[in-house]
Amino acid sequence: MEMELKEFTIEKTIIGPITIVFQDSDNVLIKNIILSTPDLKSKEITYKSYDNLDSVSFSHLNKRIKKLVLDIQDYLNGKDFKFSLDNFDFSGCSPFEREVLNAEYNTKRGSVNTYGELAKEIGHPKAYRAVGNALRKNPFPIVIPCHRTIKKDRTIGGFNGYQGGIESKEILLSLENVEVQQRKVISESPVISLNKKAQKKLDIDN
Structure with missing residues (x-):
């Protein structure tokens, strides 16, 4: 039942x-x-x-x-910490989507990355549009911080937009001390640099 x-x-x-x-x-x-x-x-x-x-x-x-x-x-409210993924249900996500979400989950507060960089990070350098689609379908925004992915020209919009709207994306980036002006990241925010040994993997058996 x-x-x-x-x-x-x-x-x-x-x-x-x-x-x-x-x-x-x-x-x-x-x-x-x-x-x-x-x-x-x-x-x-x-x-x-x-x-x-x-x-x-x-x-x-x-x-x-x-x-x-x-x-x-x-x-x-501005507290810096990483969410636990315990009890989150990823069963509705494809293996590729889980790869994307896992990479995004392991990004650091105050950093940004592009769709192309995230595609390279998961070993699919030409799949930047598919990465955008996976982030658009992210079932757990904020917990999986898809607001940290921006366009190559550093504007904060994406292929399919941010679930909560572009204004919410800008607010979340600003909360993490990423400077945004006229919908564009202007601070020297570092791109993702992941320690693969320290990455937490999503449970693909759910």
Whole structure:
């Protein structure tokens, strides 16, 4: 029997409401993080995408989801830390998408990279458009920091845009002390430089 999905929405953040969709069971699974867009709030997007969701108050959340909520709030308040990927469900992502998301997850706060650089990092140097598509479908924005990928000309837009809108992408980059003017990164932000031995891999068996 399929477990019922639930949602909790963080109503007030610097980029608008953020909704977490999760499966509440003995082994809780986080299914999606949905950002608001300039046109729609995250809860509206969520209920257009999922049927029969149960909305849960903070006091009734299990410990894992409460921690994720508090971690997101801390991050958006400027705290520097890396999210844990425990209990995140990547089963809907292809192997290629997981490669892209894994590389993005291992980027550092305050750094940026281009679609082409990320494609090279995962060993597919010509797949920059596919990288853009994978980031567009990122099920866990903020946790997987796809806002750190920019265009080759250092403008912050992408092939398919950022899930939460270009304004939210600029806010998140600025939060990480990346200087943006007129939708373009102008600070000397380092590109990704990953220590492959230290990288945490996504669980491809989910």
